[in-house]
Each structure stands twice: as structure tokens, then as C-alpha cells.
Amino acid sequence: MLIKSIPNWAIKEGQETPEAIYLNRRSLIKGFAGALAVGSVGGNIGGALAQAGRAPMDFTHNDAFVLDRELTPEDVNIRYNNFYEFGSHKRISDNAERNLKPRPWQIEIDGLVNKPLTLDVDELIGRVGGLEERLYRHRCVEAWSMTVPWIGFPVQKLVDLVDPLGSAKYLRMETFNDGEMADGIGSQPWYPWPYVEGITMAEASNDLAFLVVGAYGKQVANSMGAPIRLHLPWKYGFKSIKSIVKFSFVEERPVSYWEEISKGREYGFWANVNPEVPHKRWSQANETVLHTQERVPTLLYNGYGEQVAHLYAGMEDQDLFV
Ligand SMILES: Nc1nc2c(c(=O)[nH]1)N[C@H]1C(S)=C(S)[C@@H](COP(=O)(O)O)O[C@H]1N2
Numbered sequence: 615m616l617i618k619s620i621p622n623w624a625i626k627e628g629q630e631t632p633e634a635i636y637l638n639r640r641s642l643i644k645g646f647a648g649a650l651a652v653g654s655v656g657g658n659i660g661g662a663l664a665q666a667g668r669a670p671m672d673f674t675h676n677d678a679f680v681l682d683r684e685l686t687p688e689d690v691n692i693r694y695n696n697f698y699e700f701g702s703h704k705r706i707s708d709n710a711e712r713n714l715k716p717r718p719w720q721i722e723i724d725g726l727v728n729k730p731l732t733l734d735v736d737e738l739i740g741r742v743g744g745l746e747e748r749l750y751r752h753r754c755v756e757a758w759s760m761t762v763p764w765i766g767f768p769v770q771k772l773v774d775l776v777d778p779l780g781s782a783k784y785l786r787m788e789t790f791n792d793g794e795m796a797d798g799i800g801s802q803p804w805y806p807w808p809y810v811e812g813i814t815m816a817e818a819s820n821d822l823a824f825l826v827v828g829a830y831g832k833q834v835a836n837s838m839g840a841p842i843r844l845h846l847p848w849k850y851g852f853k854s855i856k857s858i859v860k861f862s863f864v865e866e867r868p869v870s871y872w873e874e875i876s877k878g879r880e881y882g883f884w885a886n887v888n889p890e891v892p893h894k895r896w897s898q899a900n901e902t903v904l905h906t907q908e909r910v911p912t913l914l915y916n917g918y919g920e921q922v923a924h925l926y927a928g929m930e931d932q933d934l935f936v
């Protein structure tokens with residue numbers, strides 16, 4: 615994968631400055647309100663496609679996770695996404711709903727482990743001992759944010775299933791790489807598919823690190839990363855990899871998708887949220903709340919410092935916030 619000069623994505627990302635986001639969101643909100651007006655007919659609010667066929671899930675609500683703001687409405691979250699496999703813009707929802715086939719879904723867990731596993735997503739869900747609902751905040755590096763009632767389980771439960779060796783230092787994750795399910799893969803060959811992300815074993819073991827299989831009481835929508843995606847609420851959103859097919863326990867630090875694309879210049883490995891460390895092309899001091907368009911101050915570690923700051927003690931020489 616060679617990027618010789620300023621690649622396309624740089625221009626695309628550059629357009630995602632707050633002004634562009636604001637304008638996008640205005641039309642989004644308008645669409646949502648319009649759909650609401652006819653929503654009572656048949657109960658389909660907005661994207662009927664996006665709502666179709668997702669089974670309700672069994673879970674217990676974990677009330678340890680409280681929000682300082684409203685929940686983002688489901689339809690807003692389902693229809694405003696980053697999922698480059700379906701296109702490098704925010705309106706991939708219908709495409710993903712039509713073409714991503716989240717079941718059956720085989721998952722491989724391999725690498726430096728005593729008990730490697732290959733299993734179906736529903737078998738994995740059956741083996742982690744119950745699902746919980748957590749209200750989390752999400753902060754995209756493009757300076758917008760949302761909140762979501764995720765359903766899932768801590769990453770640590772997956773770690774426990776395979777019993778990693780002491781030599782495992784990182785957990786590497788990979789998204790599906792199937793051009794039949796996602797046309798953006800074939801039509802954007804300059805991107806380094808598959809989407810890859812990685813976290814340290816200490817991050818994987820932190821209670822906040824969450825594997826998501828549902829949201830809003832149901833299986834998670836295709837556009838949001840069905841059937842299983844990561845969520846790390848203290849990091850920029852690109853770390854939260856969607857539609858995972860492979861988990862590998864490895865010794866070497868994985869190079870993540872955006873790190874590779876930007877050659878480490880704009881997106882690094884750690885990507886912890888910090889309002890005082892600007893992106894190369896825009897400020898990270900504030901964020902636009904997705905459905906209200908309110909500009910609010912961004913918080914260090916996206917407000918989760920108490921739970922995660924200790925993970926980075928003594929690492930001040932590294933680019934923890936890029
Ligand atoms: N496989 C994959 N995972 C991905 C992305 C992507 O393009 N492909 N985008 C990331 C980014 S930049 C963000 S902000 C979140 C968006 O999640 P959402 O669409 O559920 O809001 O997914 C992340 N995970």
C-alpha cells in the first residue's frame with residue numbers, strides 16, 4: 615500500500631472540520647424530524663431498513679455508568695457513521711444494512727494463547743456468561759460525539775476464554791475483508807484493508823474496554839459494526855474497530871489502520887482523548903454533540919480519567935494523545 619503524495623483521505627478528513635459536520639448534521643436532524651412526523655404509521659421511525667430484523671437481547675443494566683448528557687437517539691446513531699468499508703462518508707447506513715451479513719459470523723481467536731478458539735459470534739456470546747448494558751460516551755477524532763446504550767461484555771472475558779501466554783503483549787483485532795459485503799473495500803484500493811486495531815494487554819484488561827454486540831436493547835445495527843465491535847470510550851473513535859472477525863494475541867505492537875494510512879503523522883497507536891493536544895489540522899478542545907449540535911468542552915480521557923489514567927503512568931515520553 616503506497617501513498618506517495620497527499621492521498622484522497624486527507625482531503626476527505628480535512629472536510630470533516632466542525633463546519634462541515636455542522637452542515638451535515640443540519641440535514642440529518644431535518645431528516646430525522648421529517649421521519650418522526652410519519653413515524654406513527656407502522657411504527658417505523660426513519661430508516662425502516664436500519665430497524666429491520668434485529669433481535670432483542672437479554673442483558674442486565676449496569677448502573678455504574680452514568681452520562682452527563684442525553685442519550686443520542688437510536689436513529690441518529692444508526693444513520694451517521696464512520697465505516698470506510700462502505701464508503702468514506704457518513705451516509706453508509708443503507709449500504710451496510712443491505713449488504714453486511716452479520717450472521718452466521720465466524721470469529722478466530724489465536725496467537726500467543728494456550729487455548730485458541732474458532733467459534734460463531736452467538737457461541738461466543740453464550741460463553742461469556744451474560745451481557746450487560748452500559749451507557750458510554752464516544753468521541754470521534756473529527757470532534758463530534760455521541761452517547762450509546764451499548765450491550766456487550768468486557769474484553770477481559772474474551773481474554774479469559776483463551777488463556778494468553780505471558781509473552782502476549784498486545785491484542786490485535788481485524789475487521790472482515792470481503793468485497794462482496796462491502797463495496798468500499800474494492801472501490802478504495804488505496805486503503806490498507808483489512809481495518810486493524812490494537813491495544814495493550816493492560817488496556818484489554820481494563821474494565822471499560824467493552825465488546826459490543828447490541829445497542830438500544832437489540833443486536834447492534836450493521837452500520838454500527840454488527841455483529842461485534844469494540845468500544846474504548848477514553849480513546850478517539852477510530853480505535854473502536856467494527857465487525858471484528860479475528861482477535862490475535864501478539865508480542866509486537868500492531869500498526870493500526872489510521873496509523874498506517876497517515877504514516878503515524880496524524881493518527882498514532884495510543885489515541886487517548888485530550889482537549890489540549892490538537893490534531894495536526896484542527897483543535898480537539900471542543901466537540902459537537904451529535905443530535906443537539908451543542909458545542910461542549912472535550913474532557914481529558916473523554917471523562918474516564920479516573921478509570922484509565924493509571925494505565926499511562928510513566929509513559930509521558932510517548933505520543934499518548936495522537
Ligand atoms: N472497521 C471499521 N471500524 C471503524 C471505522 C471504520 O471505518 N471501519 N471507523 C471508526 C471511527 S473513525 C469511528 S468514529 C467509529 C464510528 O462508530 P459509529 O459509526 O458506530 O458511530 O467507528 C470506528 N470503527
Ligand SMILES: [Mo]
Nearest residue numbers: 754755851852
Ligand atoms: Mo472517528
